[in-house]
Amino acid sequence: MIYKDFSNIDEEYYEKRLDSGLKVVFIPRERFNKKHAILSVEAGSVDLKLKDLNDEIYEYPKGIAHFMEHILFENREGSIIDKFSKIGSSVNAYTGFNNTNYYFNTTSNFFDSLKYLFGFVLNPHFDTDRINHEKNVIKQEINMYQDSPNWQSFYQLLQSLFYKYPIKNNIAGTQKSIEKINKKTLIDFFDKFYSLDNMTLIVIGAINSDRLFDWLDKNITIKRNQDFSYEKLYPEEPMGIRLEEKDLAMSISRPIISLGYKENSRFENKEKIIKQDMLTNMILEMIFGKSSDNYHDLYNKDLIDENFSFNYMREKNSGFAKIYAETNSIDRTINGITEIIDNWEQEIDNENFEVVKHKFIGRYFRSLNSVETLSSQIIKYLKFEQNYLDIIKMIKDIKLDEVIKQYKNLLQEKEHVKIIIRKVHK
Amino acid sequence: MLKTSKFNEYKTENDIDVYINNTDKFKTNYIHLDIVRPLSTEKDVSKNALIPYILYRGSKKYPTNQAISHRLDDMYGADLNVSVARRGENQLLRFSVEVISDKYVDAAESLIKKAIDFLYELVFSPLVVDGEFKKEYIKKGQTFLKEKILSLKNDKSSYVIERCYQEMCKGEDFSLYTLGSINGLRESQKENLYKYFQKILLESPIELFVIGDINKPDDLYQYINNKFIDKRDKELPLNNTFIKTENFREKELEEEDEITQSRFCAGIRVPITRSHPLYFALIVYNGMLGGFSHSKLFTTIREERGLAYYINTRLESTKGLILINAGIDVVNYPIVKEIIIEKIEEMKAGNFSTENIEWTKKKLINRYKTLSDNNHSIVDAFLLGLINGKKDSLNYVINSIKQVKKEDIVKVAKKVNLTTYYLLKPGSA
DSSP states (O other): OEEEEEGGGTEEEEEEEOTTSOEEEEEEOTTOSOEEEEEEESOOTTOOEEEOTTOOEEEOOTTHHHHHHHHHTEETTEEHHHHHHHTTOEEEEEEOSSOEEEEEEESSOHHHHHHHHHHHHHSOOOOHHHHHHHHHHHHHHHHHHHTOHHHHHHHHHHHHHOSSOGGGSOTTOOTTGGGGOOHHHHHHHHHHHOOGGGEEEEEEESOOHHHHHHHHHHHOOOOOSSSOOOEEOOOOOOSSOSOSEEEEEESOSSOEEEEEEEOOOOOOOHHHHHHHHHHHHHHHHHHHSTTSHHHHHHHHTTSOOTTOEEEEEEETTEEEEEEEEEOSOHHHHHHHHHHHHHTGGGGOOHHHHHHHHHHHHHHHHHHHTOHHHHHHHHHHHHTTTOOGGGHHHHHHHOOHHHHHHHHHHHTTTOOOEEEEEEEOOO | OOOOOOEEEEEOTTSOEEEEEEOSSOSEEEEEEEEEEEOOOHHHHHHHHHHHHHHTTOBSSSOSHHHHHHHHHHTTSOEEEEEEEEETTEEEEEEEEEEEOGGGOOOSSOHHHHHHHHHHHHHHSBOEETTEEOHHHHHHHHHHHHHHHHGGGGSHHHHHHHHHHHHHTTTSGGGSOTTOOHHHHHHHTTSOHHHHHHHHHHHSOEEEEEEEOOSOHHHHHHHHHHHOOOOOOOOSOSOOOOOOOSOOOOEEEEEEESOSSEEEEEEEEOOOOTTSTTHHHHHHHHIIIIISTTSHHIIIIIIITOOEEEEEEEEETTTTEEEEEEEEOGGGHHHHHHHHHHHHHHHHTTOSOHHHHHHHHHHHHHHHHHHTTOHHHHHHHHHHHHHTTOOOOHHHHHHHHHTOOHHHHHHHHHHOEEEEEEEEEESOO
C-alpha cells in the first residue's frame, strides 16, 4: 500500500494493487456528503485490435467499446440504473479514446453501490434482442451528434489530422460499423479487455480506508486473464496531416472554424508525455490567453469573441492542438491566428510564463473542488504513472526552454488542418 | 448526518443583502453577486442583458478587458464569470469571482479581500466617457449579444426548450428570452445606457454571496459594508413572477430545420410553487414522471421501446412549468406523443408503483445532499429560495420530501395541464 500525505493542499492519497490485479486509489473527503467511485477499464474507442501470445490477431468493429458500455447497463437482473436507484445512488458511464469509465455517486449505501458496480461490469448478459434494441438507441445517439456543430468541427478535425490512428473514429462508431456488432464480437471483446488487471478503481469520499481495502480484498477476487496478456495493436500513423482543409455547411447562425496542429514527436517516456500535455496547454495559454495582446488584437478586430477556445490533447500515441473560433470573416480570422502562431517566438518572455504558471495553479485548486473532475484527472495522470495531487511541482518545474522547444516542434510554421463550417444557404 | 454549513445573513447600510457561508469544505473562496430585475419588456430585457457584457469590457480602474485579465492573473488566475439568467419572471445579472483560499497562497494580502474589491470595482465603478459607457464597449456588447441570441439555434436542444417556453407562455413575461432580442437590442441603442444602469443600481435588489474558508464572517461583512458605499433606494421586489392558474389552451406546433434527429418538447403548466403545501410533492411528481432514468417516461420511451436517445423532464419551480424534452426519429413522433399523454394520465389515476415513489425520494435526497458539496450549487439553490420567499434549509427540504405521500402526488397530478407540443423536424432551415 502506498500512502501519501499532501499537506500543502490538504489531501491524502492511498494506492494499492490487489491480488486480483485491480489497481485501487482512494482519496478521503471527510467533509463531503457525496461518495464517488469510478471503475476505469482500459478499453476505449481506439482499441480495435489485439495480438495474443501466439501472435493471433483479434479485430473489432468501430464503436464496440461504447456499445459494450451500453449493453452492460442491462443484465439478467434487468436495468442496472433501476438497481442503483432503489438504494438512492446514481450510476453512469462514458467511453473515451482510451478507456470506458463506469461510476456512481451516493450519499449512503456506499458498499452496496460498490458491490453493484463490480456486479454489472464483471457479469454481462449478452442477449441478441437486447443487442438489437441497443443498436437503435445508439443510432439515435449518432444522429444527435451529427446535428451538433461543435461535435462536427471536432470530428472533422480528427478525420483530417489522422490517416489511420483510430482516434479519428466517432467514439460511438458509424451506422454501418455497429451493424457488425453481435453477441459473438461482444463476448470476445469482453473476455479480452474486461479483466481486473486492465482496470483501475478510484474512490473519493468519507469512507474508512481500512474498511474499503478489507472489503475489496474480500469481495473482488476473480482472477481472470491474470496479467493482461494481450498486446494492443494500433496502425502505424504516418507523420503529417491527412487533409489540409475541409469545408462544409450546416444550419448555424454564423461560420465556425477550427485549426488543428498534429503532434509528430514520438517517445515512450510516460512522464514526458503527460508533461508535454501540460506544457503545450501552457504555451497555448501564453499565446492566446485572455491576458495576451494577441487575444485582444484578434478581439478588437472583430475576428474572435468569447467563444474563442484552444486546447492541446495528448494521449499515449497521439496528440494535437485545436484552436476554435466563431467568425463572420473566415479567412481573416484564420490568417490572423496563424500569423500570431508563426511569429510568436519574439514574444516569449519569462514574466508571462510565470503568470501562466500561477494561472494553472489557480485552475488546479478549482479542479479539486469537484470529485468528478478530480477522479477523471487522477485516471488521466495515473495512466502515465503520475499523481495528479502532485502536479503543482510539475507545473513549477517546467522551464522556459522547454516551452520554446515544443513551440518550434508543434506550431511554428507547421502545416495544419483547417475545418470550416459555413452557414447553409437558404 | 448531513454535512452542510449555513449562510450568515447581513444587510449593508446601503441595502445590499449579504450572505456569508463559512466552510472549509472547498479549496477556493467563491464570491457571487446578483442584480435582480423583473423580466418586463423586450427592450428592457435586452438592455439588462447588455450590462454585464459592457462592464466586463473595462472599468474605471481596469479600463480594458486586458487590464481586467491582468488583475485576475495577479490573483492567482482568479476566475471571473459574468452572465445573465432567468428564474421565473426575473432576470439576473450575475457576476462572480473565484479565488484560491488564502491558506494555500503565500500572498502578502488576502486574496478574498482583493476579489471583493475587484467585484465592487467591476460593478459599481464602470468606465464612463461623457456621461455614457464607452461607445466601443457598448458596441462590443451589442455584437456579442446579437451573436449569442442568434447562436441559440446552433444548439438544437436548447433552442427547442426556449421555443416551447415562448409558445406556451405567449403574452406572459416568461416568454422573453433571457438575453433579449435583436429588436430589443436595436431599440436599446437609442438610450443612454449608463443612466439606465445607475437606475438599476439604485432600485434593484442586490444579493451578494460569499462561500469558503472565511475565519470571521462578521469581519468580512464589515469589510463589504465599508466597501459598497454607494447610496441606494431599493424599490423593486425580489420576485415578479405571475403564476397562471386557469384558461389553459392547447397548442401544437411544428418547425423545420436542417437536422437529422427531431427534437420534441411538451409543456406542462402546474400552478404550484414553493410556498404551496404541495410543493415537495411536485418535486417528487416531476422525478417520477421523467426526472430520473427509472422514471415512467425514460423507462417506457427509451428503455422498453427504444424510441429516443434522451428523454427527460425539467421543472421551472418559480413559474410552475414542467417541460418534457426528447430527441426522437420524426416517424416516432405520434407514438411518443401518445405515450406521454398516457403516462400523464396514469399519474392522475394514481397508477404508479410505490417503488417509483421510494426510488425517486431516495434519488432526490441524494441530489440535495450532494448539492451541498458544490459551492456554486449552494449559492444557486439558496438564491432560488430567496426569490421564492422560502429559505428552507437542506435538512428541511430533505425531511419534507421524505414525508410526501401517494395521495399528495395524485393531487399534484390532477393539477397538471399538458398544454403545448412543439416539434422540430428535418426539412429546410
